[in-house]
Amino acid sequence: MKNIIIAIDGHSSCGKSTLARSLAEALNFTYISTGKMYRAVTLFFLENNIDYKQPVLVKAALDKIKIHFEDQGSTTFLNGKNVEAQLVESMVANNVSPVAALTPVREEMVRQQQEMGLAGGVVMDGRDIGTVVFPEAALKIFLTAEPDIRARRRYDELIGKGIETEFEAVKKNLTDRDLMDSTRENSPLKKAEDAVLIDNTNLSRKEQMAMVKVLALERMSA
């Protein structure tokens, strides 16, 4: 069985991280959420009042940012501090798309992601993993679902975490992010030609996981 790279890309809030995390666990692979890396960079800019529209300030700040994961990828650390809870806050969610569109930010994050996945045995989720970070990944999945379903899932998740929010605000945030992520100049969100498209609007987590696991085992033994 080969230690392959599995890329899971797709729209906001369609369950990429849930799928990627369970798949990594089932295969004993490392799970890496690249969205959390862009969120951590955004948090750093916000906390340090860095005007991210100024390229010089962005480049200087990137040298001061160290991100790592613990607990099988489920806890994110920014400069040694556990920031997991802050990454889902609305201030971060509302600023992450413009930050993730900045060329120096993408270059540095892509470099770090390539380093993290070098040895294989990795499930990485994001927007450009199959197209830019690992175009040679052995398995690429492109996940999507209807916007209302995605907004409902994200809303329930936030409420479950005790974060007060409005359904309409959650829906607007994710449709705005989809638009910005898909139309930006630098590595826009798009399906890689050789990615397997899965629309999980009417799929249970279990059904979706079973489909992807079959594909992964197939590619690992190819």
Ligand code: DC
């Ligand atoms: O997966 P997520 O919702 O946590 O991602 C947060 C934002 O980061 C999302 O709006 C798009 C951006 N992102 C990106 O541009 N490239 C990636 N590989 C992952 C996320």
